Amino acid sequence: MTRQIPVAKPLLDELEVEAVRRVVLSGWVTQGPEVAAFESEFAALIGTPHACAVSNCTTALHLALLALGVGAGDEVITVSHSFVATANAIRYCGAVPVFVDIEADGFNIDPELIEPAITARTRAILCVHQLGMPCDLRQIVGIGKRHAIPVIEDAACAIGSEILWDGQWEKAGRPRGDIACFSFHPRKVVTTGDGGMLTTANSEYDRKFRLWRQHGMSVPDTVRHGSREVIYESYPELGFNYRMTDLQAALGRGQLQRLGNIVAARRRLAAQYAERLQGIAGVVPPVEPDWARSNWQSYCVQLPRGVDQRGVMQALLDRGVSTRRGIMNSHLEHAYEQPGAYRSGSGLQRSVMAQRSTIILPLYAQMTESELDFVVDTFTDVLDQPDRHRAAG
Structure with missing residues (x-):
């Protein structure tokens, strides 16, 4: 039989098996306490005040764009040279991806091409840390600030990558932009089977993520089910079913240890x-x-x-x-x-x-x-x- 070397392979063993077993036996397998713990541990790892877990990185990108108010007729500057989810998320909002080229010596967006692509309709810059290699955020964030345009980091591949900022190494996706989005697909460095995470320093963005990921529901399931009084939930805004499950989060918590x-x-x-x-x-x-x-x-x-x-x-x-x-x-x-x-x-x-x-x-x-x-x-x-x-x- 021919030896076969796979292009990628997740690192999973009894640590993750036991974590998932614990959740199965708890009886609570949907979004709940494990998701909350995973978010807290991820935030501490990255160095961000807010981390919100979702079903995958594509939904994370969608929520990030919506939180910035991206909508029909708007433009978002990004790269074509990325997995299709990057551009698709922009189109989900009714906006138009504006593609600029990559650098001559790498696979990330060329910061020199961003400013010439800005128009009156530009609503955001969506840069990608491609294959885990950080893009030049110092230049990109500077451009965003000069033009009052928010920056989203597609950090799908970048968990554990680092950027030198003001003489200190810090984790990619902290974020230095306004929002960063991570993936936990099996091709990534750590996995939850599938899953995503949004990080931000903006508490209002985080509030929106949490509201929208669960159908726009006013109160989380954990609060309703844990209350000794009857709670009627309401739906003040249109939301989505973008939740991560506790089974996935337990897997992710084990992966973060590695x-x-x-x-x-x-x-x-x-x-x-x-x-x-x-x-x-x-x-x-x-x-x-x-x-x-x-x-x-x-x-x-x-x-x-x-x-x-x-x-x-x-x-x-x-x-x-x-x-x-x-x-x-x-x-x-x-x-x-x-x-x-x-x-x-x-x-x-x-x-x-x-x-x-x-x-x-x-x-x-x-x-x-x-x-x-x-x-x-x-x-x-x-x-x-x-x-x-x-x-x-």
Whole structure:
């Protein structure tokens, strides 16, 4: 049987099993005390006064935009070069994503392109800490302040990543912008199966998140069920079913206990990749700026010029190494073909090139040195057969 290295693998064992078992036996499995505890522990970890758990990061982005008042006819500056949920959340509000290009030396939004894309209709800037690598918040937040435009951090991949701010390292998504949104999908550094979190220093935003995530209900279920007096709930605003369950939160609390070790392991593996890949002609590994520490949620490399991305990926898969293509671009998808689905705030050449010429190599906390060596050796061997993997045209 061919050895198979997955592109990602969550780190779960008896710690999480026992946490979920505890909740099942408690009889309370929907949003309740475990969610509240998870929120408190997450807030302490990130260094934020408010953390609100929701069903996933997409719903977190939706609530963040709504809290800022984003609506029909508004524009939100962001990148096309991100998972489609980033742009979709903007469209859920009836607003238009304004796509600008990524930096020349990375996969994050180019701050220099934000200001020229601002119009009278710009309601927010939505930046993405792509693959766990922090974007240049110092510049982005500065732009937002100059133009009185709020900043949302799509920190879906960035739990455990760090940014150097005023000489001190702090967690990404604190947030330095107005709101940050995290994901706990299994591809992320820690998981709750699925789930999301919003962080903010603004108590009014947090109040809105909590109201809207539970159908706009005036009082939480835990308060109603725990009261010795009858409470009639009311619904003062239109809300959504965006709740996290206690089962998920228990899983997340166990995962948070591992976060330090998980990130340390990922950083060690990323350093080994960088060292090993130096000898492969044309391959460009990712690089951290001196003001950022990635959690290395994914390890995305530039392929040699002219190499067929799909051909390389298939050859690796045939030999037991799973990969993923470079980050997608929303504007290239059929869902964004109709007129008015988005506006280009700049050329998007770097975004398109990155999607078509990069691949994501396997990386997970429990990955062994032997597995990493197998990936690099197989990758090297595949690239040593250029005639079989030359891009057409």
